Amino acid sequence: MEIDPKKLKVLLTEEEILEKAKEIGKQITEYYKNIDDEIIAVCALKGSVHFFSDLVKHIDHDMKYYFVRVSSYHGGTSSTGKITVNSWTNEPLEGKHILIVEDIVDTGNTIRFLINEIKKQNPASIKLTSLLIKNAHDHGIDVDFPGFEIDNYFVIGYGLDYDEKYRNLPFIGYVE
Ligand code: 5GP
Numbered sequence: 001m002e003i004d005p006k007k008l009k010v011l012l013t014e015e016e017i018l019e020k021a022k023e024i025g026k027q028i029t030e031y032y033k034n035i036d037d038e039i040i041a042v043c044a045l046k047g048s049v050h051f052f053s054d055l056v057k058h059i060d061h062d063m064k065y066y067f068v069r070v071s072s073y074h075g076g077t078s079s080t081g082k083i084t085v086n087s088w089t090n091e092p093l094e095g096k097h098i099l100i101v102e103d104i105v106d107t108g109n110t111i112r113f114l115i116n117e118i119k120k121q122n123p124a125s126i127k128l129t130s131l132l133i134k135n136a137h138d139h140g141i142d143v144d145f146p147g148f149e150i151d152n153y154f155v156i157g158y159g160l161d162y163d164e165k166y167r168n169l170p171f172i173g174y175v176e
Contacts, residue, residue, distance in 0.1 A: 041099045094122045129146070
């Protein structure tokens with residue numbers, strides 16, 4: 001199925017997203033300033049890829065990048081509820097300071113799963129940032145460094161897909 005470009009509305013522009021990434025980067029730098037150890041920044045693929053690369057440039061701290069792929073959507077606009085690990089880092093995370101970078105928290109199931117997987121490896125700490133947080137669900141997830149709270153739209157662009165397409169839109173959009 002295709003999205004009708006005439007029905008596509010801009011929810012967040014590239015400028016707004018870049019500004020937010022800078023602001024969150026500063027907050028994260030401030031938070032870790034008394035921690036000498038490196039941060040392990042975990043990019044939750046694929047949706048977080050653009051936010052991740054905007055954000056890390058504004059974090060002034062020693063850092064390593066990890067990329068993991070955990071997915072709960074298998075096409076379309078509705079979640080299957082089933083979460084699968086498609087790719088994972090084999091680096092040991094024990095004793096490390098983990099910063100998870102997410103694109104969106106909707107029901108919270110994906111991030112809960114990801115946090116639990118990371119916790120199994122006994123990291124020193126786990127912090128979470130997410131560019132978008134849908135306010136429709138009482139997901140109970142504490143996003144340490146939140147981006148934008150949004151209404152219950154199905155959004156695409158800036159990494160977020162519809163059937164693997166539209167990730168390269170330079171803004172976050174929704175269909176009315
Ligand atoms: P949750 O498990 O919190 O319900 O959903 C998290 C994952 O579902 C996100 O990482 C993202 O892949 C996908 N997702 C949730 N809401 C949306 C949305 O509005 N648009 C797109 N493209 N993906 C979404």
